[in-house]
Structures are given as C-alpha cells and as structure tokens.
Amino acid sequence: MAPTSPPTFRRRRLGTALRRLREAKKLTQQAVADAVGVNIDRISRAELGRTKIDVPLLRVLLDEYGVRDQGLRQTLEEMTRNISERGWWHSYASFLTLTFQDFLGLEGDAELMRSWETLVPGRLQTEEYTRLLLAAGQGIVHSTREHLESRVAVRMERQRKLNRPHEIVLSEAAVLGRIGDAGAMKRQITHLREQSDRDDIKLRILPLSCGPHLGLDGAFTIFTFPDGGQLVGLEALLNSFYLEDEDSLRTYNAAFDQIRDLALDEKQSKAFLERAAHTA
Structure with missing residues (x-):
C-alpha cells in the first residue's frame, strides 16, 4: 500500500485537477482503477491529496481521461515532479507558520x-514599512527581535522572487x-x-x-x-x-x-x- 500522509496544498491541487478530469469523462473511481490496473484506494487517496503519484501513473490517467492538451499535460507532470520540492523560504521555516x-x-x-x-x-511594501507594521506584534506575535527580523527578511526575499x-x-x-x-x-x-x-x-x-x-x-x-x-x-x-x-x-x-x-x-x-x- 502506498504511504498516506496529511495533504499538502500542492498534492490537493493535483488531486482536485485529476478528480475534475475524471468527472468530466463521467467515470467512477472504480472504473478508472480497473482500467489502469491499480487499487481504487490509490485513486481515492490521490484525488484527496493524501498520497503521491508518479509521472508514469499520471500519464496513464491522463490518457484514460482523454487529455490531449500538451500544455495541460506538461503542467500536471511538472506539478507531480515538484510536489515535495522545498521552497526558497525553507531556511526561515522555523519562524513561519505552516x-x-x-x-x-x-x-x-x-x-x-x-x-x-x-x-x-507585502509584495509592495518598503522594508521600513514592513518593519514598522510587524513591530506592532513584538512580544505578542513575534516572541523575539530575531523572529521579527526573520519575517522582514522573508518579505523582502519574497519580493525579489515573485x-x-x-x-x-x-x-x-x-x-x-x-x-x-x-x-x-x-x-x-x-x-x-x-x-x-x-x-x-x-x-x-x-x-x-x-x-x-x-x-x-x-x-x-x-x-x-x-x-x-x-x-x-x-x-x-x-x-x-x-x-x-x-x-x-x-x-x-x-x-x-x-x-x-x-x-x-x-x-x-x-x-x-x-x-x-x-x-x-
């Protein structure tokens, strides 16, 4: 059985996209599972974002759903490959909520x-404005000055990346x-x-x-x-x-x-x- 874990938003988005494609073809999860040779639980968990799927299975599913749009296929393949990719903010993760x-x-x-x-x-804030805004939470939302400054750094890096x-x-x-x-x-x-x-x-x-x-x-x-x-x-x-x-x-x-x-x-x-x- 494939491992099950709490859904991340990336996995949930992929699962939602697969569910929409299946429903558009008026297929049940059981019919799809039988057609591609997997257990229905795998289809169900994938659509709920509770398990990863690999690119070969994704391609088989897209064939089953009659997806001919190469742009959409490429988008979903990239999403599948990058599903667990760490973001640029990983080094600040201890200061950020999930x-x-x-x-x-x-x-x-x-x-x-x-x-x-x-x-x-945040995308349009000056660093000065960001620091003044976040300072209102000093000692309440931000337990230390280091925490506050890390949030400022994240917001500035976010502007550069986005x-x-x-x-x-x-x-x-x-x-x-x-x-x-x-x-x-x-x-x-x-x-x-x-x-x-x-x-x-x-x-x-x-x-x-x-x-x-x-x-x-x-x-x-x-x-x-x-x-x-x-x-x-x-x-x-x-x-x-x-x-x-x-x-x-x-x-x-x-x-x-x-x-x-x-x-x-x-x-x-x-x-x-x-x-x-x-x-x-």
Whole structure:
C-alpha cells in the first residue's frame, strides 16, 4: 500500500485537477482503477491529496481521461515532479507558520493573483514599512527581535522572487492611514506609485467614498493556477484559510469584480498616489 500522509496544498491541487478530469469523462473511481490496473484506494487517496503519484501513473490517467492538451499535460507532470520540492523560504521555516509557508508556495505556483487589500500588500511594501507594521506584534506575535527580523527578511526575499502577474485593488484607507511617521508613509506611497508601473502589477485604488461593497468583510486573494484551478486565500492574525469549493470561488470572483469596477482605473490610481505622496 502506498504511504498516506496529511495533504499538502500542492498534492490537493493535483488531486482536485485529476478528480475534475475524471468527472468530466463521467467515470467512477472504480472504473478508472480497473482500467489502469491499480487499487481504487490509490485513486481515492490521490484525488484527496493524501498520497503521491508518479509521472508514469499520471500519464496513464491522463490518457484514460482523454487529455490531449500538451500544455495541460506538461503542467500536471511538472506539478507531480515538484510536489515535495522545498521552497526558497525553507531556511526561515522555523519562524513561519505552516499555513504561511503554504501561502508562499501557492503564490509561487500561481499564474495569476487577484487581491483586495486593506493594507499595503507585502509584495509592495518598503522594508521600513514592513518593519514598522510587524513591530506592532513584538512580544505578542513575534516572541523575539530575531523572529521579527526573520519575517522582514522573508518579505523582502519574497519580493525579489515573485514575478507573477498580480492585480491588486487597494483601499484608500491604506494610503491615508499612518504607519510610522509622515516620512515613512511618504516613502511608502512613492514606492507604491513606482511599483504600479511594473508590467506584472496592476494596481487600483478604491476610494472611501465608493459606498458599501463586498470587500468590507475583509481582504482576500484569488490564486489561479496553470492547470485552471483556483483557490481563495483569507489571512487572519495567526493563520491563513483557503476555500476551493465552487460556490466560494464564484462568490469571491464576483466580489473582486465588483470591487475592481468601483475602483479608480490604473491611470487615475497613479495620479491619486502622486497627489498623496506630495501631501503625506
């Protein structure tokens, strides 16, 4: 019997993709197991992300599901090969929660992210802003100065590593609020304006005057992966939570569309940041 272990998000994503392909062909797990010559438990555990599968078995399954798209086949093969690959953050693992490590892995695997943010997102923070923000948790969330500085280092390294397309809607409150003194905010706002010119960043500002919207319930990020799968990430003080059921995905995609449509367009947002930097 193949070893069983708690599912990681990478294994779960692969399993979900295989389940979708099987269901699209209207095949039962038993029918697939019989066709490819394995025990049904292996198919079940693979779809739940509780066991690894190898590339030869993956190819047999994709043949059984009639997958001819070479791009999709290659994507799933790469996911299978890299399922247990250590991330760049491994050397910081002792300072990071497992769910935050999952978050870093997910954003590294994604081909697109769409985020609604009420604080300047980590990807666009200056090191100064990051340190001031995290310092609020000194002695509560961060037990030592070393812990805090390690989180700062992770966030800066994350910025250097990450180049995935990212569409961000940011609340005006994040720009008008004060993290540190006026100089620190001026430098952060100027940095935001500069980062908004990047090809992989689409940044819009949502005015406080826009009225009620679905983002008032909290920030979220929608990850879209090369295999077509999606996942919604919700961050809390100590943990992150992930939703992948169809109803949640439909709701959060519609919520992001609503928030984006209420926001300033990219050109207006850049002008807003320029004005905010001058008055900070």
